Amino acid sequence: MGSVSLKIGDGTARFRRATLCSSAVNILMLLSVLTTNLFALYAFTSSPKDHHTQHLLHHTQKNISLISEQVSLILREIDSSQKKLAQMEKELLGYESFDLSRPNIANELKLFLHHHQLPLGKDSRSGITEMVASVGHSCEKSADFLSQYMNYKVSGPCPDDWSLAQRLILRGCEPLPRRRCFAKTVPKVGLAPFPFSLWKNVSAKIVTWSGLGCKNFECLNTKKLSRECVGCFDLVNGADNQRFVKARSKNDFVIDDVLALGGGGIRIGFDIGGGSGTFAARMAERNMTVITNSLNIDAPYSEFIAARGLFPLFLSLDHTFPFYDNVFDLVHAASGLDVGGKPDKFEFLMFDIDRILRPGGLFWLDNFHCFNEERKRELTRLIERFGYKKLKWVVGDRVDAASGSTKSEVYLSAVLQKPVRV
Ligand SMILES: *[C@@H]1O[C@H](CO)[C@@H](O)[C@H](O)[C@H]1NC(C)=O
Ligand SMILES: *[C@@H]1O[C@H](CO)[C@@H](O)[C@H](O)[C@H]1NC(C)=O
Ligand SMILES: *[C@@H]1O[C@H](CO)[C@@H](O)[C@H](O)[C@H]1NC(C)=O
16 A cells, blocks of 8 residues: 555645555554563563562553553554545545446446456466456546446447547546447548548538537538637638648748658657647648547537548547557647646646657647746746757747637747657
8 A cells, every 4th residue: 555656636645645644553553562562571471479469460461451452442443544544535536446236337338347257267478367348447437427328229229429428538438438339320422532532621411410519510610619720620711721831920830841850750640639630631741641639529520530531539638649659750739738727737648748759750839828928937847858859949929819819828839859868
């Protein structure tokens, strides 16, 4: 106990307190063993010479049993408080293992999470003895939604509930359990061949609109969906048409300039929070493969990106990137990287980005919205700790007219090169 040091909220502090507590218990136990032994030693070594000694011994023995009774009472008390503390910690952190015995748990969920022993015993290569299905540990906190999600007819059509799935993901229930039903299909008619698909309007008919406020792209194009997506579904007249090829401000870098910094070694990339996939499209025109990370928050990003002939990755930013170390030549990220001003959360994310980027690879921070100078300084300090080479570094102020604000806000754009660490 006490060796776990997951840094979730102030979880570390609590674990540390538990460690302190357990060492106090150890000392107490040691003391009680010592006193009991000393008394016993006294009782056995002093020979009963007269009536007075006899009387004293009797008292001592009585006192010893009294003391040991007290000590065991204290120990029991400590033990029960420790158990209570551990329970509270589990509840606070959400690490309580799934209680599948509680009522209203969908049968399919029990079946999916059921452990299966390997038929031939322990596997020599992996060392495992059973197959365990994985769901996010936070699924436990949303057990009702999860049960609703797992309530369907086996081999029948799945309920039209992708937005429920996304709600679960956003609550940290990721990965979701697998289901044995057929997801709703939408005929994908009229998909254009690549590379024409990159800039061709996508028909509203080939997209699922259930669970969304808008029911067509015209509606979406009138909305400011995010900092990165203002009219980003209008590939013909929208602003995305010019993005990455024409600079609107000094914070905008042009793709070809950035690629030139990579010395011709850029082939595969990862775009975080990539909106409708325009960065990947511009890279595809240059024969480079980019995976676009996007959930379907308020808009059908994933389907749209796929319809353009690009690779959408449906994954929240809380999830470890499903890529091996040092594989990407380029990681592009804009304000989608913002994790609500949580510095330690952002740090975990930065380390994961660093992990998947190869040495010499480029990290393009594109118009990252810092809100204010203080946040910018924090971010700068964090980035500098990674020891990247600053190939480009531009801090700009901008009035975000689209959001109706008149206050000037701080934006950071940078192209950073990952060092070789030895
Ligand atoms: C036993 O404890 C009593 C007080 O509870 C004390 O007066 C007495 O001296 C103790 N006897 C011995 C032998 O320690
Ligand atoms: C589709 O393209 C036309 C121009 O060809 C444009 O006027 C229209 O707004 C586009 N539709 C959407 C939904 O973006
Ligand atoms: C991309 O690849 C195709 C086929 O290999 C080639 O014809 C085209 O010139 C390439 N485009 C660029 C921008 O390199």
